[in-house]
Amino acid sequence: MKYYLILFISILLFSCKKEEKIEPVKIEKWEMEKPSYFPNPVYNFVNNEQTKGRFDLGRKLFYDPLLSIDGTVSCATCHSQGHAFAGHNVKISPGVNGLLGTRNSPSITNLAWYPSFMWDGGVNHIEVFSVAPITNPVEMNETMINVVAKINANSTYKELFKTNYGIENVTDQAILRALTQYMAMIVSADSKYDKYRKGTETLSAEESEGLLLFQTKCASCHQEPLFTNFSYKNNGLDTAFIDKGRGKITQNPNDDGKFRVPSLRNVMLTYPYMHDGRFHSIEDVLEHYNSGIKQSYTLNAELSNGIPLTENEKAKIITFLNTLTDYSLLNNYELGEH
Ligand code: HEC
Ligand code: HEC
Incomplete structure (x- = not known):
């Protein structure tokens, strides 16, 4: 009996000691959500493995x-x-x-x-x-x-x-x-728009009409599913450029007044709008595209006559833009301060 106890204890000690030596730092993998309709990410955590x-x-x-x-x-x-x-x-x-x-x-x-x-x-x-x-x-x-x-x-x-x-x-x-x-x-990949893309929710008639209008009038720059094509464009805010935008980086006057097309995900929450926050509301933005486009030598050709929008079309586009609000993102505990 005594003998067995001693053997047991020594095995225990031995195995503990051995374990201490070989145990690696445990790293829990933490992977990024990537819906199937998203393109491949540019950043892949090379040399910075996700944990x-x-x-x-x-x-x-x-x-x-x-x-x-x-x-x-x-x-x-x-x-x-x-x-x-x-x-x-x-x-x-x-x-x-x-x-x-x-x-x-x-x-x-x-x-x-x-x-x-x-x-x-x-x-x-x-x-x-x-x-x-x-x-x-x-x-x-x-x-x-x-x-x-x-x-x-x-x-x-x-x-x-x-x-x-x-x-x-x-x-x-x-x-x-x-x-x-x-x-x-x-x-941000869990808005109503995303649920629609994933096939788990449907859009209302007004939202669908808004999406269609958006696709014909806005998506050439604000391209789905990220709602930007990452190009630099002058969308007619100014005639003279206090902030040269892209031109400041390239030193090419043909880039003056161009700014990166911003993503419109969660756009209803991110007012005021544009690089200098000049527009307080989404209605102001739509009115800008409808009647406020300013002519200049770098203005995007597509916008030279503005984007005519009726009040009804504006309302539908806004209804659609509301589907881009991602409540999971806003309430994601892991992303919050704690
Ligand atoms: C005082 C306000 C302020 C603080 C503090 C700040 N930012 Fe920003 N952030 C901005 C502004 C303004 C811009 C846009 C700058 C520009 O385009 O010239 C920006 C741009 C960015 C962008 C680029 C987004 C895009 O669309 O390209 C990222 C990413 C970012 N910030 C992350 C951070 C991080 C990380 C920190 C902390 C280390 C930080 N910011 C601190 C105001 C701030
Ligand atoms: C020719 C390209 C182009 C088209 C078409 C276009 N936009 Fe934009 N949009 C831009 C650029 C570029 C900016 C940023 C301009 C800046 O801040 O200087 C912008 C900014 C915005 C912003 C402000 C976002 C923010 O975070 O500040 C909203 C909202 C917006 N566009 C909505 C729309 C809607 C809705 C349509 C269609 C009716 C549309 N855009 C059509 C290029 C375009």
């Missing part, structure tokens, strides 16, 4: 004002979940010290499908994107060197980067990759 732990770390960073110079502004200050990750219904979202930039905070969803970022396409890789808001003087006004130092001085972050990226010293690259794990998961 739940990394995603949680990215979320923590996204909501952390530590990334700004004075600890007052986080990414979520200007990209709020309740507004489909756009600004809080303001023309220009204030950054540190209430400073204002010149452009409206866009809704950020389905970023893994984006070939470029910003209203002018000035950044072309999601993994370097966050340097822009962090270092922008009117947004977070911080340096990457300081952000790295602050993160390394924080024992919670140090532990999280060690567990999830296997590094003792946190680098700027790891911070940017963790942020990307979160950002690329802000997927």
Whole structure:
């Protein structure tokens, strides 16, 4: 009896010891939802394999004002979940010290499908994107060197980067990759429109008529299913270009006044509209296309006579645009601050 007990205990000790040595860091896979009718994403998490732990770390960073110079502004200050990750219904979202930039905070969803970022396409890789808001003087006004130092001085972050990226010293690259794990998961693919595409819901007669009107009048630029074709177009807002838009990046005057076609997913929640937030309501936007197009040498040819819309057609288009609101996204606990 005694002998058996000793044997049992020693086997137990031996197996425990052995297990301790070979047990790898457990990583739970966390995959991106991708409906069948979506194209292939541009960003594939190469060298940044998706895990739940990394995603949680990215979320923590996204909501952390530590990334700004004075600890007052986080990414979520200007990209709020309740507004489909756009600004809080303001023309220009204030950054540190209430400073204002010149452009409206866009809704950020389905970023893994984006070939470029910003209203002018000035950044072309999601993994370097966050340097822009962090270092922008009117947004977070911080340096990457300081952000790295602050993160390394924080024992919670140090532990999280060690567990999830296997590094003792946190680098700027790891911070940017963790942020990307979160950002690329802000997927909007569960609106009524999506349920219609998946065959689980039907559109009402008015919604279907609105979709048809949208497809004939708007979809050449706001292409389904992402509601943008990612091209740069001048949609007739101005005659002279205070903000050159795409022209600022390419230095080509033929690109002046062109801006990236924005996605219209969740558009009913992301007012005010356009790169400078000039239109308060969707009705204003439709009236712009109907009667407000301004002529200029870079105006998109398709819009040279505007897009004539009757009141009835406008109402139907708006009814359709409402089907793009994704309540699952707004209520997704995993994407929220916690
Ligand atoms: C002070 C407000 C503010 C803060 C803070 C801010 N952003 Fe933004 N964000 C903007 C504005 C404004 C733009 C559009 C800039 C432009 O096009 O020139 C933008 C654009 C973006 C885009 C590009 C979207 C597109 O359609 O191409 C992404 C992605 C993004 N922000 C993510 C972030 C992340 C991540 C953080 C935190 C590290 C952050 N933002 C912090 C205001 C802000
Ligand atoms: C020739 C291409 C083109 C066509 C056609 C077009 N748009 Fe646009 N749309 C754009 C561009 C480019 C912008 C961004 C312009 C800017 O901010 O400078 C835009 C912006 C918008 C915005 C603002 C979105 C936001 O987040 O600020 C809405 C809403 C919109 N369009 C709806 C429509 C509707 C509805 C139609 C059809 C009646 C339509 N568009 C037709 C190119 C187009």
